[in-house]
Amino acid sequence: MRKEIKRVIIDFTNSAVAVYKELASRTIPIVKTLEKNEGNVIVVNGCAAMLGFEGRFNGRFLLNLSFPEALRLHEAITGKVVNEISDDVLLTVSEVGNMIAKDAVTRINDEFEGANVRLSPPSVFAGKDMKLFNFRINAYNVLLKTYDEYIRINVAVKGIEER
Numbered sequence: 262m263r264k265e266i267k268r269v270i271i272d273f274t275n276s277a278v279a280v281y282k283e284l285a286s287r288t289i290p291i292v293k294t295l296e297k298n299e300g301n302v303i304v305v306n307g308c309a310a311m312l313g314f315e316g317r318f319n320g321r322f323l324l325n326l327s328f329p330e331a332l333r334l335h336e337a338i339t340g341k342v343v344n345e346i347s348d349d350v351l352l353t354v355s356e357v358g359n360m361i362a363k364d365a366v367t368r369i370n371d372e373f374e375g376a377n378v379r380l381s382p383p384s385v386f387a388g389k390d391m392k393l394f395n396f397r398i399n400a401y402n403v404l405l406k407t408y409d410e411y412i413r414i415n416v417a418v419k420g421i422e423e424r
Contacts, residue, residue: 269318269369270416274403276364277324277414281405284357285337289405289412298400303415305391307331308351310358314366316378320398320418322365324358328387330410346387355385361414 274291281289303323308331310324326334328346335353336342343350359380366378400417 265373266318266418268372269320269365269418270401270403272368272372273322273361273365273414273416274405276361276368277403277405277412280357280361280364281407281412284360285334285407287407289407292404292406292411296402296404298395298402298415298417301395303393303395303400305386305393306389308346308354308385308387309391310355310383310385312358312362312383313381314362314378315381316370317373317376318369318378318418320416322358322362323393323413323415323417324354324361325413325415326354326357327410330407330412331387333408333410351385351387354387355383358385359383 278289278291281287305325307325307327309326311321313321331346331350331354332343334357335350338353362380366380369378370376395417398417398419400415403414405412405414
């Protein structure tokens with residue numbers, strides 16, 4: 262993997278940790294870093310926000326929260342206790358994904374002169390065993406630990422070269 266692409270993925274990871282700490286007032290440890298997604302299929306369980314980015318680096322960012330973690334994060338942000346996934350919870354997940362990606366893109370644009378990376382609006386979805394197919398793009402997973410759940414981020418950047 263090219264060094265600059267690794268930095269992009271690390272920027273998304275650091276942004277996820279920073280934003281979670283800001284929103285939930287808790288530091289979350291990184292359990293696994295830069296684990297290459299095997300094959301072209303990503304299986305998503307729970308709630309997920311996905312945002313594309315383009316500029317010097319093109320790809321997409323996926324934030325995957327378990328259902329309990331999505332509910333817990335919604336409560337931490339809004340102060341409202343809910344027991345099921347609703348449109349409001351999905352909007353929260355969407356906004357958290359947007360906040361992480363925005364922070365990461367700011368880091369990338371500050372780090373790489375002229376990168377001019379921009380974000381697409383987030384898409385959010387919820388379900389069990391949802392399969393996403395990556396076509397001709399390598400993706401990497403990072404696993405973060407919260408209370409008794411995990412948050413997975415998956416970053417795919419076009420042009421990742423294995424070395």
